Amino acid sequence: MALVDLPDIQFVEQDVDKVFLELVDVFQGITGRTLNRADPEMIVLRAFALLFMQQRVLINQVAKGELLRYARGVILDYLGEPNTPRLQAEPAVTTERFTLSIPLVTPQVIPAGTRIAPDGGEGTIMFATRGAVTIPAGHTTTDVPIECLTPGVIGNGFLPGQLTTLIDPLPFVASVTNLTTTAGGADMEDDESYRQRIRMAPESFSTAGPEQGYIYWAKTASAAIVDVAAISETPGVVTILPLLEGGVIPTQEILDAVAEKVNARKIRPLTDHVIVQAPETVPYDIELTYYINRERAAESAVIQDAVNKAVESYALWQKSKLGRHINPSELISKIMNAGALRVEVVSPVYTPITDLQVAQDANINVTFGGLADD
Template identity: 80%
Template sequence: MALVELPDIKFVEDDVNKVFEELVTVFQGMTGRVLNRADPEMFVLRAFAQLFVQQRVLINQVAKGELLRYAKGVILDYLGDPETPRLQAEPALTTERFTLSIPLVTPQIIPAGTRVAPEGAEGSILFATQNAVTIPAGVTQIDVLVECTVPGIIGNGFLPGQINSLIDPLPFVASVSNQTTTTGGADTEDDDSYRERIRMAPESFSTAGPDQGYVYWAKTASAAIVDVAAVKEAPGEVTIVPLLEGGVMPTQPVLDAVTEKVNARRIRPLTDKVTVQAPEAVPYNIELTYYISRDRAAESVVIKDAVKEAVASYVLWQKSKLGRHINQSELIGRIMNAGALRVNVVSPVYTAITDLQVAQDVAINATFGGLADD
């Protein structure tokens, strides 16, 4: 939801010269004297003006902080309370496979709270089963949903096979291994995301199925969701696509949470058929050569590092929003701002993206072509 362009707001005047002039005018009116620039009273009044300005700056900050556009921290929490509370941190999830050393003639129980960890983590990061599961007799393995014991993004990004240490030994369990990359962990909702949800909250009051209403409710399913698209595919049919922070594709638990949220009786119109799915990935490669001005040869190492960061920031920007077209001009602009003289881009080329799609980088090759004349 785009913000309306509004001028900056001041509740009280905080320009020191204007405040000083006001004080001089009041003093002269009350005493009947006309002050000269060298009068001692002028120095006293200027000192008072400095003090008054400090107070007025604080008044402006506090008053602006009560407006949604400027509110931060706990003030924002009060503006959202109670209908739109801030989303709290959530743990990362993955599917863990427990494998027995031999088939058993009796069922083997994996208790709730059984902990596993990445190799070498030394107990700093743990994952645990949330429910007890049973490996049937004669079966040697079972897949269990586990979540990080510490909420937040700290548990994200462990690749399949990396969570392979069993912290709580179980009889006959020979090995454990995660089958999917850990995702879904999110820190407490930041001010910008929370402010946007509060602004969208009025859309949630409608029971007629507005697209922004579906977007609002889908975002409340998880603090890890950074963007949502709600598209009418056909009359009475709505497709909802969430995207996780950092451009990560939503896992099945996240999709299930969104599905449960948007299909609640008080949210979904009775005539709507709502489908929740992951976005379609549109792959692209980065293949480019950049040059640095010969006049800036002494800065080449710094510029190379800046270009590397610029490419990484572009990749994150490109995949952090649904329907964001693949735009090589944005890439060129970031590299030029990093200090490059010119950029020759082979790929990507401009590619239109729909609201149900998201661009995903595959291969990145940014080559330094050498020094060049301006």
């Protein structure tokens, strides 16, 4: 039976009237009395029935919490503990270029833990070099992997050229700058993502040969990865395409982490050649006009705000999965559910997307057309 076909489960019955009647039968059997509806004992038994009912609800909640579909928090951690621990928060990463003022006759060491901050960041967010590197004699630059000192999404999104403040001064270092946008930072894996990965865990037992096996192992590389495609268009060649939370395209650092994971000797089949690459982006515009029912004029401001949030929700939904076709029907549905009377969509139009691609919103232009009649 498919997972979606499984019925909801109750370990103990939750019918307060049945519990009440059972208590009445027990009382009458013990005392030998027949209770009437107006007897004060009936009120006491009804109170006990409600108390027992609360206990049954709690029993059901606790028992269902032991099942993968319903488990949350620490119980879910225990279910995944044998082979699939929850992914912890991870720092954002990028590549930082250190530039010397002049070529030196001796090597210049950049120590591990050298801290860098964004210009004007006032020290609230800092990055540090992962390891020590050396600028050879006669050279003036070196590129160093750095990571945010605060794990989580807080370190994501710094554009190239924004990490330019050297917190720990070094002799002869004239400037520092990041070469790529910081990415890969992720908060602790949430329950739904973790639940899905536990469900996929058996695919890992046959190494990464099957499609789902590659997807499972690729997702373990970073908690920021929300979707993975594993495609083999040529025998023996497998292409892995990860996608990050929020539809973010993975940086080279994330691609390298995935490649290292799926190419491990105990994971990759010996005959497979695995390529890890970023998905191709398919840009699209959102241009539409919507109208609100004249009878709901008093709610106009609230509905307009809800429509704007619906458009944002659609854009996020559209770019959060590889191969998700650009579907204007989903956009219209979200806007109508937000309270609009009518929607006129100029773009996007329905566009098929392959598993190698992800749709990305480029320009968004949402116009309120005013009030209208049915």
